[in-house]
């Protein structure tokens with residue numbers, strides 16, 4: 898019964914300005930690390946990252962989505 902009844906979320910990061918990171922992260926900490934890398938990268942260039950963690954199910958969720966709202970759903974802890 899491995900994983901039965903548990904929706905297996907994946908995570909990505911997305912912001913209206915920065916767009917998505919293009920990854921399907923298996924865990925929230927992995928997505929948080931990606932977010933931090935992007936924030937550091939933006940800070941080096943004098944900007945900031947508007948990305949947030951988004952909850953998705955699979956790669957199809959970041960292949961096509963409404964760019965006004967972003968892929969997947971907002972993460973509850975965000």
Ligand SMILES: [Zn+2]
Nearest residue numbers: 910918920931
């Ligand atoms: Zn990422």
